[in-house]
Amino acid sequence: MSSLLDAFRLTALPAHAEAFRAEVKRFLRDHLPTVSADVRARSWTGFDAAFSRKLAQRGWVGLTLPSAYGGAGLDAFSRFVLVEELLAAGAPVAAHWIADRQSGPLILKFGSEAQKDFYLPRICAGQAFFCIGMSEPNAGSDLASVRSRATPGEGGWRLNGRKIWTTNAHHADYMIALVRTSGAPEDRHHGLSQFIIDLKQPGISVRPILDLAGDAHFSEVAFDDVLLPHEALVGEEGSGWKQVNAELAFERSGPERFYSSVVLLDLWADTLRRHGASAAETALLGSFISQLASLRSLSVALTALLARGESPVVEAALVKDIGTEFEQSIPAAIAAAISAAPDTPIDDELYRTVAYLNQVAPTFSLRGGTREILRGMIARGLGLR
Amino acid sequence: MFTEAIEKILADLCTPARVRAVENGDGALALWRALEDGGFLQLLTPESQDGAGLSLAALFPVLLAFGRHALPVPAAQSIAARALMQGCSQQPPAGMLSLAGSSHSDAEGGVCVPRLAYGMLAGHVLVNRGGDLLLLDCSLARREPVGVHASQCATLYWPRDAVGTPLGSNGEAVRLFAAAIHAASMAGAMERVLDMTLAYCNDRIQFGKAIGKFQAVQHQLSVMAEQVAASRMAAELAFASEQAVPAMIPVAIAKARTSMAVPRVTATAHALFGAIGVTEELDLQLFTRRLHEWRVSEGSETWWNGQVGQALLAQPHMTACEFVRHVTESTIA
Ligand SMILES: Cc1cc2nc3c(=O)[nH]c(=O)nc-3n(C[C@H](O)[C@H](O)[C@H](O)COP(=O)(O)OP(=O)(O)OC[C@H]3O[C@@H](n4cnc5c(N)ncnc54)[C@H](O)[C@@H]3O)c2cc1C
Numbered sequence: 001m002s003s004l005l006d007a008f009r010l011t012a013l014p015a016h017a018e019a020f021r022a023e024v025k026r027f028l029r030d031h032l033p034t035v036s037a038d039v040r041a042r043s044w045t046g047f048d049a050a051f052s053r054k055l056a057q058r059g060w061v062g063l064t065l066p067s068a069y070g071g072a073g074l075d076a077f078s079r080f081v082l083v084e085e086l087l088a089a090g091a092p093v094a095a096h097w098i099a100d101r102q103s104g105p106l107i108l109k110f111g112s113e114a115q116k117d118f119y120l121p122r123i124c125a126g127q128a129f130f131c132i133g134m135s136e137p138n139a140g141s142d143l144a145s146v147r148s149r150a151t152p153g154e155g156g157w158r159l160n161g162r163k164i165w166t167t168n169a170h171h172a173d174y175m176i177a178l179v180r181t182s183g184a185p186e187d188r189h190h191g192l193s194q195f196i197i198d199l200k201q202p203g204i205s206v207r208p209i210l211d212l213a214g215d216a217h218f219s220e221v222a223f224d225d226v227l228l229p230h231e232a233l234v235g236e237e238g239s240g241w242k243q244v245n246a247e248l249a250f251e252r253s254g255p256e257r258f259y260s261s262v263v264l265l266d267l268w269a270d271t272l273r274r275h276g277a278s279a280a281e282t283a284l285l286g287s288f289i290s291q292l293a294s295l296r297s298l299s300v301a302l303t304a305l306l307a308r309g310e311s312p313v314v315e316a317a318l319v320k321d322i323g324t325e326f327e328q329s330i331p332a333a334i335a336a337a338i339s340a341a342p343d344t345p346i347d348d349e350l351y352r353t354v355a356y357l358n359q360v361a362p363t364f365s366l367r368g369g370t371r372e373i374l375r376g377m378i379a380r381g382l383g384l385r
Numbered sequence: 386m387f388t389e390a391i392e393k394i395l396a397d398l399c400t401p402a403r404v405r406a407v408e409n410g411d412g413a414l415a416l417w418r419a420l421e422d423g424g425f426l427q428l429l430t431p432e433s434q435d436g437a438g439l440s441l442a443a444l445f446p447v448l449l450a451f452g453r454h455a456l457p458v459p460a461a462q463s464i465a466a467r468a469l470m471q472g473c474s475q476q477p478p479a480g481m482l483s484l485a486g487s488s489h490s491d492a493e494g495g496v497c498v499p500r501l502a503y504g505m506l507a508g509h510v511l512v513n514r515g516g517d518l519l520l521l522d523c524s525l526a527r528r529e530p531v532g533v534h535a536s537q538c539a540t541l542y543w544p545r546d547a548v549g550t551p552l553g554s555n556g557e558a559v560r561l562f563a564a565a566i567h568a569a570s571m572a573g574a575m576e577r578v579l580d581m582t583l584a585y586c587n588d589r590i591q592f593g594k595a596i597g598k599f600q601a602v603q604h605q606l607s608v609m610a611e612q613v614a615a616s617r618m619a620a621e622l623a624f625a626s627e628q629a630v631p632a633m634i635p636v637a638i639a640k641a642r643t644s645m646a647v648p649r650v651t652a653t654a655h656a657l658f659g660a661i662g663v664t665e666e667l668d669l670q671l672f673t674r675r676l677h678e679w680r681v682s683e684g685s686e687t688w689w690n691g692q693v694g695q696a697l698l699a700q701p702h703m704t705a706c707e708f709v710r711h712v713t714e715s716t717i718a
Contacts, residue, residue: 004610005576005610005613005614005617008614008617008618009621010618010621010622010625010717011717012713012714012717013714018714084706084710085706087706088704088705088706088707259706262704262705262706265705266704266705269697269698269704269705272698273698273701277694277698279691281694282690282691282694282695282698283686283687283688283690283691283694284690284694285690285693285694285697285698286637286641286689286690286691286692286693286694286695286696286697287641287645287686287690287693287694288705289638289690289693289694289697289705289708289709290619290637290638290641290642290645290686290689290690290693291615291642291645292705292706292709293619293622293638293642293709293712293713294615294616294618294619294622294638294642295615296709296710296713297618297619297621297622297713298614298615298618301618318607318610318611318614321607321608321611322608322611322612322614322615372600372604374607375603375604375607375608376600376603376604376607378607378610378611379597379603379604379606379607382583382606382607382610383583383587384583384586384587384597384598384602384603384606385597385598385603
């Protein structure tokens with residue numbers, strides 16, 4: 001059998017992670033703001049710094065970071081549980097999401113001692129929110145063609161260029177940016193480096209971009225001769241491409257790649273409980289559950305690999321691609337179901353939630369790498385090309 | 386390892402030529418004897434009764450391998466039937482046993498099992514008759530082929546005096562086992578179909594290069610791999626428990642999820658193989674014909690998803706996440 005699929009073995013979450021779940025549920029019962037479902041449906045794009053700080057006070061930001069840096073020192077399984085509960089509840093987790101998921105682990109893996117000492121405790125305290133500066137106006141899927149450039153000089157590096165679609169750049173304290181430090185765009189993967197950029201420095205302007213649902217969750221960021229100190233370089237100069245790839249298994253394997261429509265799924269199930277369900281609606285609901293059960297087990301299987309220190313990048317691409325297809329299918333199918341009979345009234349909150357998700361669902365398979373790019377990676381993993 | 390040994394035995398024993406021969410009514414018995422001699426039929430039988438005493442979880446890779454080789458005899462069903470008859474006063478009969486998760490009774494008390502899996506071959510069948518467990522002797526039945534080319538299914542009719550008294554009231558367990566076996570068989574057969582299609586796309590040259598180099602082809606194969614991975618995971622869930630019989634909701638998820646994948650996986654494979662893929666000569670058809678049959682046998686995804694949906698709706702406050710987690714956790718041993 002193709003060895004790519006060998007990674008996916010049914011795995012139980014260990015008892016310690018399940019025990020942790022009860023604590024998470026209790027916390028959410030006490031601290032989750034009560035808002036309507038269409039707001040909760042924003043889940044990991046919903047920004048609420050106060051909520052993130054409450055989580056941080058509880059010790060749950062930087063969950064997998066060592067306790068020496070203020071982290072919880074828990075493993076990838078515990079993080080799976082925390083993230084799963086936050087997403088299922090529709091908690092507004094955007095503020096700390098990126099720092100917790102990938103910037104913190106990246107700094108831990110590639111950062112200097114001084115960087116670890118400085119950033120990790122701040123991440124864990126909910127005082128350092130991060131964003132990811134990869135995409136540029138002319139470098140989307142073709143990330144290696146980034147043109148933002150840092151040139152070495154007096155006192156550090158001079159950075160010029162632009163980033164775009166940067167989630168939360170207008171709220172974040174720091175960006176980890178992939179930029180060119182040597183060579184030219186034709187050199188592709190060579191000559192790229194990562195910097196930690198303090199977004200309050202002079203020469204940086206951040207312009208939020210409104211999306212089709214009326215939200216501004218991403219921004220365009222311009223760098224105009226920004227002076228970056230030597231210590232801003234994270235990892236080795238020229239290793240940016242390798243480091244970015246190490247992030248991707250974290251970025252793509254988690255439950256946020258199939259839970260984006262779960263608030264709607266639960267709201268619709270409640271509606272069916274109250275008003276009764278036809279055979280077709282019951283089977284549709286069941287089909288979501290059957291798919292979710294298998295997706296979740298795929299994701300837990302990858303969590304086990306992450307917990308062992310592996311970096312299942314291609315496997316994560318597979319889970320993300322099938323997961324986003326699933327989460328996109330939910331609002332499309334529920335829209336049809338609730339409007340199947342024009343004389344049946346539709347609950348307003350349900351309608352708004354469906355409408356919101358249908359508007360933003362295309363982003364599910366764009367953010368974090370498009371469907372076409374992921375399928376190319378999977379094909380290579382299958383031995384094609 | 387154990388699974389590798391089984392893989393090797395099946396590769397030798399259950400060649401595509403043998404599968405074709407059995408479908409043409411030739412050689413089933415020899416294949417059966419070999420499996421019997423290899424101890425395959427006692428895999429779930431307790432060690433105290435000279436069986437292998439496997440758990441369901443340990444049996445799962447064997448069932449996948451059966452699917453991967455399109456095993457044309459009811460070995461999986463017979464293994465399960467023997468397990469289901471543990472504790473019955475009657476010993477399991479020798480020979481091929483099949484499973485019927487549902488049946489109809491006629492006004493005279495006769496029983497009909499439509500499109501019984503391996504009905505052309507089975508000597509006996511364990512039947513679920515509205516919750517009663519019946520053991521029926523196929524030699525006493527009228528056996529009618531379903532009329533689908535090369536299918537090994539048959540519809541069987543037993544007159545009242547051939548029906549006898551129920552062995553027990555665990556008839557629904559037959560339905561669960563039968564559906565779970567189809568799920569595992571589908572997962573195995575889809576793995577094989579994926580492997581065959583990958584190999585073909587790396588070999589077949591058009592426009593001066595392997596068709597697997599075309600992006601449109603690669604993306605279809607990637608989606609196929611996703612469907613196969615998701616199916617296998619769902620099927621494994623049905624067999625993850627330490628119970629003697631797969632449990633209702635894991636089985637429903639397994640049968641539904643694998644069945645949902647079948648139209649996509651088979652359609653993609655045939656599309657990528659082109660015309661040669663629909664020929665008798667190519668082995669692909671041995672798998673895709675079975676996949677279509679297993680998808681609808683014992684209830685399609687529509688029925689099993691309906692069961693899953695009902696179970697969720699019956700829980701007044703349970704979220705989708707809690708439901709899935711609860712099913713998974715309470716299943717994995
Ligand atoms: C909500 C949201 C949040 C985001 N957050 C961030 C963030 O925080 N940080 C960040 O750096 N980026 C972020 N992005 C950007 C995201 O990573 C890019 O949108 C994505 O990589 C695609 O780039 P693009 O939009 O320029 O599309 P393009 O790359 O121009 O692609 C357009 C279309 O062409 C297809 N295509 C491109 N190349 C190929 C190819 N070789 N073969 C076949 N098809 C191809 C694509 O699949 C797509 O369908 C975010 C995007 C969204 C929607």
